[in-house]
Amino acid sequence: MLNDIVEKIHEKFGEGVVERIETQHLQPILIVKADFLLDLCLHLRDTEGLYFDxxxxxxxxxxxxEAKFEIVYHLTSIPYQRQLVLKVELFNDRNPDGLPQVPSVAQVWRTADWHEREAFDLMGVFFSNHPDLRRILLPDxxxxxxxxxxYKDPESYHGIAIK
Structure with missing residues (x-):
């Protein structure tokens, strides 16, 4: 199964898209390059034999x-009853003015809109081309x-002590 998926990815994009493959977990994991993420996700969703819908x-x-973050995507192909995990590794100097950045996949799967907003809000990952990237759980x-x-907890918020 995993070999078929990787073969279809290599046919479309070449071998440079997948950086590593991890098979020792419950679902196979493909560590992929951020630059190819959006096109790869469209391919995984739309290609016959894959259809990660x-x-x-x-x-x-x-x-x-470390100056490293990972973004983890859990995909399922309902018609083919397969699961796949994609990971993107991001490196960032932790400067608050420069968040780690990865392309949004909200145009591929609508549920990504909310998941990406949560990752932005709580972990400070910027999803480029997101349709409405703003805080979802915390005040603006x-x-x-x-x-x-x-993260350092603030002592107060608008004059209210935080303990």
Whole structure:
């Protein structure tokens, strides 16, 4: 199964798209380059024999103290009863003015809209070309990204003590 998926990806994009393959987990994982993410996701959704029509989750992982983040996409092909995980590794100097960035896949799967907003809000990952990238759980004026490992809790918010 995994070999068929990787072969169809290589036929379309060449071998440079997939950086690594991990098979020791419950679902196979393809670590892919961010530059190809949108086109790859469209290919995975629209190609006969693949048809990954359902995005169940997007998560962000912080590898602090390294300057590394991972964005993880859990895909399912309902007609073919297959699951696949895509990962994109992002490197960022943790400067608040320059967030780690990856292309949005909201135009591929509508559910990505909400998942990407959550990853932006809590982990500070910027999804380029997202249709409405703004905070979803925290107030618009909240400073920082609370699920990052280097996040410092504020002492107060609008004069209200936070404990």
């Amino acid at each position: 359902f995005l169940s989750n997007i998560s962000a992982v912080d590898y602090y103290p 004026d909240w400073q920082g990204y609370p699920l990052r490992k280097d």
